[in-house]
Amino acid sequence: MAATSLPGTGLLxxxxxxxxxxxxxxxxxxxxxxxxxxxxxxxxxxxLMDENCTVCMLCSRECPDWCIYIESHKETVPPxxxxxxxxxxxxxxxxAIDFSLCMYCGICVEVCPFDxxxxxxxxEYAEYSIDGLLHEMGRLRExxxxxxxxxxxxxxxELPAEVADAIGKVEQERELAAAKEAEAQQAAEAPAEGxxxxxxxxxxxxxxxxxxxxxxxxxxxxxxLIAEGKSERMARAKAKAAWVKxxxxxxxxxxxxxxxxxxxxxxxxQPAAAAGDAGDGDAADTGEAADAGAAPxxxxxxxxxxxxDGExxxxxxxxLIAEGKSERIARSKAKAAWVKxxxxxxxxxxxxx
Amino acid sequence: xxxxxxxxAEVIVAQAVSxxxxxxxxxxxxxxxxxFVLALFFVLPLVGGYLEHKAxxxxxxxxxxxxxxxxxxxxLVADGIKFIQKEDLIPRAADKWVFxxxxxxxxxxxxxxxxxxxxxxxxxALDLELGLFYALAASSVSVLGVLMGGWASANKFSxxxxxxxxxxxxxxxLPLILAAIAVAVQAGxxxxxxxxxxxxxxxxxxxxxNLWFVFxxxxxxxxxxxxxxxxxxxPPFDMPIGDSELVFGYMTEYTGIKYAMYMLTEYAGxxxxxxxxxVLYLGGWQLLPGVPLPGCEAGGGLFDCSPVGVISGVLIxxxxxxxxxxxxxxxxxxxxxxxxxxxxxxxxxxxIPLSLLNLAVITVAKVVF
Numbered sequence: 001m002a003a004t005s006l007p008g009t010g011l012l013x014x015x016x017x018x019x020x021x022x023x024x025x026x027x028x029x030x031x032x033x034x035x036x037x038x039x040x041x042x043x044x045x046x047x048l049m050d051e052n053c054t055v056c057m058l059c060s061r062e063c064p065d066w067c068i069y070i071e072s073h074k075e076t077v078p079p080x081x082x083x084x085x086x087x088x089x090x091x092x093x094x095x096a097i098d099f100s101l102c103m104y105c106g107i108c109v110e111v112c113p114f115d116x117x118x119x120x121x122x123x124e125y126a127e128y129s130i131d132g133l134l135h136e137m138g139r140l141r142e143x144x145x146x147x148x149x150x151x152x153x154x155x156x157x158e159l160p161a162e163v164a165d166a167i168g169k170v171e172q173e174r175e176l177a178a179a180k181e182a183e184a185q186q187a188a189e190a191p192a193e194g195x196x197x198x199x200x201x202x203x204x205x206x207x208x209x210x211x212x213x214x215x216x217x218x219x220x221x222x223x224x225l226i227a228e229g230k231s232e233r234m235a236r237a238k239a240k241a242a243w244v245k246x247x248x249x250x251x252x253x254x255x256x257x258x259x260x261x262x263x264x265x266x267x268x269x270q271p272a273a274a275a276g277d278a279g280d281g282d283a284a285d286t287g288e289a290a291d292a293g294a295a296p297x298x299x300x301x302x303x304x305x306x307x308x309d310g311e312x313x314x315x316x317x318x319x320l321i322a323e324g325k326s327e328r329i330a331r332s333k334a335k336a337a338w339v340k341x342x343x344x345x346x347x348x349x350x351x352x353x
Numbered sequence: 354x355x356x357x358x359x360x361x362a363e364v365i366v367a368q369a370v371s372x373x374x375x376x377x378x379x380x381x382x383x384x385x386x387x388x389f390v391l392a393l394f395f396v397l398p399l400v401g402g403y404l405e406h407k408a409x410x411x412x413x414x415x416x417x418x419x420x421x422x423x424x425x426x427x428x429l430v431a432d433g434i435k436f437i438q439k440e441d442l443i444p445r446a447a448d449k450w451v452f453x454x455x456x457x458x459x460x461x462x463x464x465x466x467x468x469x470x471x472x473x474x475x476x477x478a479l480d481l482e483l484g485l486f487y488a489l490a491a492s493s494v495s496v497l498g499v500l501m502g503g504w505a506s507a508n509k510f511s512x513x514x515x516x517x518x519x520x521x522x523x524x525x526x527l528p529l530i531l532a533a534i535a536v537a538v539q540a541g542x543x544x545x546x547x548x549x550x551x552x553x554x555x556x557x558x559x560x561x562x563n564l565w566f567v568f569x570x571x572x573x574x575x576x577x578x579x580x581x582x583x584x585x586x587x588p589p590f591d592m593p594i595g596d597s598e599l600v601f602g603y604m605t606e607y608t609g610i611k612y613a614m615y616m617l618t619e620y621a622g623x624x625x626x627x628x629x630x631x632v633l634y635l636g637g638w639q640l641l642p643g644v645p646l647p648g649c650e651a652g653g654g655l656f657d658c659s660p661v662g663v664i665s666g667v668l669i670x671x672x673x674x675x676x677x678x679x680x681x682x683x684x685x686x687x688x689x690x691x692x693x694x695x696x697x698x699x700x701x702x703x704x705i706p707l708s709l710l711n712l713a714v715i716t717v718a719k720v721v722f
Contacts (some may be wrong), residue, residue: 014687018412028416 040148043104044123047143048095052116055090059108059117067101068108069094097140099125100133118147183259218243313337372475372663386478390467398620399673401627401678402429405620408679411502412686432613439609447606455505456607456614459498462491463618466625471546473638473666474646474658483661484545485537487627489530492584496522496619499586499593502615503603513601517693518593521583524700525590529580531708532573535715536566536633545629549637558722563643565636568719573711574634576704578677581626583696585619587681589688590696597690628670635673638666 029036038044055072071094077087109117120143127133141233153159159167206283217239312334375384378493401420403426410417469484471477481487496518503515505601537543540551552565567574583590596600604615636642646662646669658666691699 011688015683018687019410020681021414022408024411024414026411026416027414030416030419 038121038123040121041119041151042121042123043106043119044121045099045119045125045143046097046102046106046109046140047118047122047147048097048119048137048140049116049144050092050095050137051119052114053092053095054114055092056113058113062107062111064105064107067098069096069098092137092326095137095140096134098134100130118144120144120146120302122146123149168309186259216243218242218246238248272293309337311335313341362639368681371477371480373478377690386468390464390478393470393472394467394621395617397478397624397674398617399429401675402620404675404678405682405685408682409646409686410510412427412683436609436613441609441611442606444606448505448507451501451505452606453611455498455502456611456618457498458501459495459618460614460621462494462498463621465491465623467621469545469681470625470628471549471632471637472628472670475662477546478668480544480546482542482544482547484541485533485548485633488545488625489526489533491524492622492625493522495622498615498618499603502607503593506603506606508606510599510601511603511605514593514595514599514605517595518586518603519595519691521586521696524697525580525704526585528576528700528704528708531705531712532570532577532580533633535570535708535712536575538712538716538719539570545632549632549639551577552636553639565634565639565642567634567636570634570711570715572601572707573715574630576708576711577633578680579629580700581630582681582684583700585622585626585681587619587623588685589690591690592693592696595690623678623681624674627681630677631670631673638670640665640669 045190053069057070060066060068060070070092072090072092074088075091077089079086106119110121122143125133125135158164220240221242222235222239225238226232230238312331314334316337317334318331320333322329325333368586369380371386373389374382375385407417418428421428421431443452464466464524466488468478469481469488471480499518500515503513503518505512506512536548539547539555542548542551549567553563555566556562557564586593592602593599594604596602599605604612607615631637638646640646646658646666
């Protein structure tokens with residue numbers, strides 16, 4: 001290209017580009033006369049939401065310019081419950097940012113764990129004197145009003161934990177209310193229809209509705225686990241979970257029985273279903289304890305635990321060695337094969353018994 | 354001895370009559386001419402500077418000055434007032450006297466060129482017979498001020514800039530003068546008014562078509578304009594200022610009114626070099642080749658004009674000057690600064706041989722036709 005083009009064409013092209021711009025509308029924003037067109041989350045100044053500040057001092061310590069000044073005192077808060085312990089709380093007295101030192105890195109905003117510091121798009125805070133750039137809490141709080149609301153979450157994004165919790169609670173309440181209503185309706189309709197599938201379907205409560213406060217342990221599970229040689233801590237935890245499960249199943253059965261009595265429906269079916277639910281309900285709790293409390297499902301190899309002392313499956317070992325594998329690999333594979341065999345044996349035994 | 358002196362006096366004495374030569378006295382015309390020259394010197398550079406600010410701004414997607422005066426037209430006046438108010442700093446190690454007078458040494462020759470520049474029919478202070486020689490000689494004195502400033506600042510950047518300016522002057526004075534000589538040869542005179550007149554009366558041999566010198570000497574015109582840019586240290590030949598390399602070149606240590614004087618020198622240089630180009634190549638105050646001015650009788654429609662003719666002549670000249678200033682600004686925006694060695698190479702290996710060729714061709718043509 002460059003080799004074939006006439007000398008000077010590059011110069012003319014350059015002139016062409018600049019002359020084109022002469023007739024274009026300039027991109028200037030006439031700032032003092034009209035508001036500049038800023039990006040919505042422009043980082044103009046740092047605003048303070050002082051209600052959120054816990055005087056943890058993280059911002060002040062992280063600030064590379066050391067331009068954040070915080071003063072506070074401790075206050076004693078009376079106990080929330082009768083007989084509780086009095087707490088101490090930090091009370092913010094002074095929060096100041098020296099914008100003559102600030103380099104607008106935003107580390108303080110990033111580091112604040114309680115969303116007390118925010119970027120505001122406000123930028124018109126020039127002063128005639130450098131002392132005037134040290135802004136106290138009041139001014140920083142005023143800027144809070146100019147902070148735009150947080151951006152929308154992406155579609156399909158997980159809700160923030162606190163929002164999800166709140167929504168969950170509301171939904172629970174609604175469902176409970178709906179269930180009660182249905183119950184009342186059922187009670188009213190029962191004489192006429194003599195119960196039926198509608199009642200059972202409408203009133204079938206979800207497992208989540210039944211709340212059981214964990215506290216006691218299931219002695220049976222605990223003993224079994226201790227006997228198995230598990231640690232005391234693990235046995236206690238699993239036993240606790242087992243108790244909760246059992247308790248839930250029991251409550252549900254009671255509920256069904258009640259409803260069955262009231263509606264005269266197919267109550268006989270319900271406890272079994274409830275027990276089944278309890279069995280494969282919480283994935284997190286799935287374990288021996290849960291299995292013990294529920295109807296046994298089809299067990300898999302992974303459910304069986306076999307501990308070996310390094311026994312190897314001689315057959316596999318010999319075969320691998322014959323294949324020319326190294327001694328180390330053959331030994332480890334043979335070990336795995338042994339464990340697998342043992343597990344299969346145990347499983348067969350259980351199923352047989 | 355006496356005779357030769359009187360001959361010399363006759364040679365440099367004014368040729369055409371200026372419209373400012375009123376009355377028989379000596380003082381009044383001189384006063385009027387002084388006012389005229391000073392007014393031109395202080396007004397035209399401001400107009401050129403405003404044009405530069407605005408055109409450069411628009412080419413860079415900006416608006417240029419908008420606040421001072423209507424459409425920002427008084428920006429340079431405001432700048433001047435600001436410069437006067439600024440503290441006049443002189444570096445401790447500086448050569449104080451040289452440092453102080455250097456801006457003046459640069460400024461005064463730039464002012465003196467305006468003495469001979471014809472802006473319209475009779476609108477000039479002096480028409481020297483050696484006008485072209487005088488203008489080029491005066492313009493090259495300005496670099497002395499730059500060298501002095503660069504040396505006296507006691508600053509390495511300034512010193513390098515001053516030396517660069519000296520080297521640049523030596524390199525580009527030659528093509529500039531050689532191109533101008535070709536014009537003088539074709540016109541047969543060194544008087545600037547005479548050159549304008551010669552252009553108005555130049556016909557293509559064997560025809561009745563009138564042409565300005567830019568057409569037969571398009572090569573010379575290009576050489577003269579490029580060399581003028583380099584003489585003025587205008588981008589892309591602004592190595593003596595070179596703000597990305599030399600801070601601000603020879604002006605680094607200057608503040609306030611002295612700095613303003615350097616800036617005024619630069620803008621006045623743009624005006625006077627453009628005016629010289631207009632006079633040498635673009636037919637002076639003629640609107641189009643072969644078109645006489647309204648109300649002008651003599652010399653191909655160029656002289657003995659009515660007031661309308663005088664005013665339109667002046668406006669035409671200034672319009673042409675501003676067009677050339679615009680081109681200088683355009684070049685400044687479009688082209689990056691050359692390297693120092695590229696600058697020297699262009700002059701010695703390209704412009705000087707070409708200008709010699711141009712001169713030879715013009716001389717032969719002049720003799721043949």
